[in-house]
Amino acid sequence: MQQPTIVLISPQLGENIGAAARAMANFGLSHLRIVTPRDGWPNSAARAVAAHGQYIIESAQIYDDIPSAIADYQLIYATTARRRDMQKSTLTAREFASQCGDNHNVKTAILFGRESSGLSNEEVSFAHKIITIPVADCCPSINLSQAVGIIAYEYFQQQIFTHFSTESEEINTNIASIRDINLLLAHLEEKLDNANFWKATEKKPRMWRNIRNIFLRNLLSKQEVQTLHGIINALSQ
Amino acid sequence: MQQPTIVLISPQLGENIGAAARAMANFGLSHLRIVTPRDGWPNSAARAVAAHGQYIIESAQIYDDIPSAIADYQLIYATTARRRDMQKSTLTAREFASQCGDNHNVKTAILFGRESSGLSNEEVSFAHKIITIPVADCCPSINLSQAVGIIAYEYFQQQIFTHFSTESEEINTNIASIRDINLLLAHLEEKLDNANFWKATEKKPRMWRNIRNIFLRNLLSKQEVQTLHGIINALSQ
Numbered sequence: 001m002q003q004p005t006i007v008l009i010s011p012q013l014g015e016n017i018g019a020a021a022r023a024m025a026n027f028g029l030s031h032l033r034i035v036t037p038r039d040g041w042p043n044s045a046a047r048a049v050a051a052h053g054q055y056i057i058e059s060a061q062i063y064d065d066i067p068s069a070i071a072d073y074q075l076i077y078a079t080t081a082r083r084r085d086m087q088k089s090t091l092t093a094r095e096f097a098s099q100c101g102d103n104h105n106v107k108t109a110i111l112f113g114r115e116s117s118g119l120s121n122e123e124v125s126f127a128h129k130i131i132t133i134p135v136a137d138c139c140p141s142i143n144l145s146q147a148v149g150i151i152a153y154e155y156f157q158q159q160i161f162t163h164f165s166t167e168s169e170e171i172n173t174n175i176a177s178i179r180d181i182n183l184l185l186a187h188l189e190e191k192l193d194n195a196n197f198w199k200a201t202e203k204k205p206r207m208w209r210n211i212r213n214i215f216l217r218n219l220l221s222k223q224e225v226q227t228l229h230g231i232i233n234a235l236s237q
Numbered sequence: 238m239q240q241p242t243i244v245l246i247s248p249q250l251g252e253n254i255g256a257a258a259r260a261m262a263n264f265g266l267s268h269l270r271i272v273t274p275r276d277g278w279p280n281s282a283a284r285a286v287a288a289h290g291q292y293i294i295e296s297a298q299i300y301d302d303i304p305s306a307i308a309d310y311q312l313i314y315a316t317t318a319r320r321r322d323m324q325k326s327t328l329t330a331r332e333f334a335s336q337c338g339d340n341h342n343v344k345t346a347i348l349f350g351r352e353s354s355g356l357s358n359e360e361v362s363f364a365h366k367i368i369t370i371p372v373a374d375c376c377p378s379i380n381l382s383q384a385v386g387i388i389a390y391e392y393f394q395q396q397i398f399t400h401f402s403t404e405s406e407e408i409n410t411n412i413a414s415i416r417d418i419n420l421l422l423a424h425l426e427e428k429l430d431n432a433n434f435w436k437a438t439e440k441k442p443r444m445w446r447n448i449r450n451i452f453l454r455n456l457l458s459k460q461e462v463q464t465l466h467g468i469i470n471a472l473s474q
Contacts, residue, residue, distance in 0.1 A: 022383075023379075134397055143259060191472055220451065231429065237432060
């Protein structure tokens with residue numbers, strides 16, 4: 001199947017980036033994207049600990065923001081430690097792995113937050129689904145590279161059990177890309193702005209995040225995205 | 238059950254000892270023994286990265302050799318990356334975890350080798366059984382703390398599934414009822430009718446089914462249904 005891409009959001013320590021790359025290599029993942037690494041890029045500390053994951057560090061792609069980092073993907077997962085008060089389906093790492101088996105040919109990315117505070121609610125809202133790693137109540141904070149390692153481990157175990165063999169590498173072209181979704185959301189936002197929907201402008205960011213969640217929570221087909229464009233136009237004509 | 242003790246054999250880097258302790262704490266393990274740590278003990282680098290695993294570092298017990306470190310245990314596992322030419326049963330990390338469920342009240346220890354070369358055959362020979370973590374052929378060398386983390390993770394997942402799997406039957410009152418959804422869909426349909434959205438009326442049933450699917454495919458919260466009513470009103474005002 002299409003292997004998932006690991007996307008690190010504003011990682012702080014090069015050592016963790018390198019250790020994440022090493023763990024990815026252990027478990028057959030090779031695509032790494034990094035959004036605004038704190039200490040810039042390239043990072044010698046990341047190189048120093050990557051071991052056989054060196055090639056992942058060398059080919060990592062760097063982005064200024066999440067939307068551009070995930071624009072060409074179709075299915076986005078966000079990893080969180082805490083439960084979020086969001087209407088998104090939440091999977092354990094193992095449940096995620098078993099879904100990977102079902103989602104052949106869907107371009108998938110997994111977001112991991114910064115060491116100090118994880119992903120913000122705003123950042124989580126870019127994802128369709130949430131992955132949590134079940135941990136002891138006393139000690140929920142997992143090191144970034146350990147979290148990447150466990151997700152990669154679960155992915156790889158699932159791959160072993162469902163033999164690699166003859167699956168096609170073709171992407172399911174029926175599913176809308178994040179770029180398509182963002183164009184749809186921009187269309188809706190523009191029309192809502194024109195209709196003076198937000199009343200109190202300070203409430204807009206939160207309201208808008210909730211609205212985005214509604215449309216991101218499941219995978220829309222390209223056809224459905226077109227239909228929703230049509231609905232927005234028809235209603236606002 | 239009796240939680241297994243982690244035994245690190247001649248670990249070289251304090252950072253790895255600390256990271257191992259942190260991962261142990263994540264997954265409910267608290268007993269750490271160390272045989273001949275290269276840089277002596279206590280180790281400030283271990284403390285610095287242990288986070289909430291600090292108490293594990295403080296209470297770690299130090300030994301001069303493997304026999305004294307495991308003398309009071311009943312069942313010993315050794316972790317290895319390579320296959321060994323030994324007549325011992327070899328389990329994956331997951332198989333190990335499921336054995337933990339069977340071995341109630343057996344005092345268990347797991348040996349992990351040094352970063353550079355793992356366990357020697359001599360050291361492996363102290364164990365009853367071998368645990369391997371399945372990895373990609375290209376990149377078998379797992380960081381010591383990652384290896385501890387994955388074994389601890391598997392142990393903890395097994396514990397959760399055996400002891401905490403009484404799912405609540407409570408109804409989530411936050412989720413919109415089908416009645417709520419149908420009112421929302423009726424609202425949308427009325428507005429689309431008024432906007433002459435359907436063009437060819439014979440196409441309406443099929444188009445409408447597709448639209449309904451978009452909103453039925455996942456569970457909307459009551460709040461989200463209200464938000465969607467608001468959007469429809471704002472756009473069609």
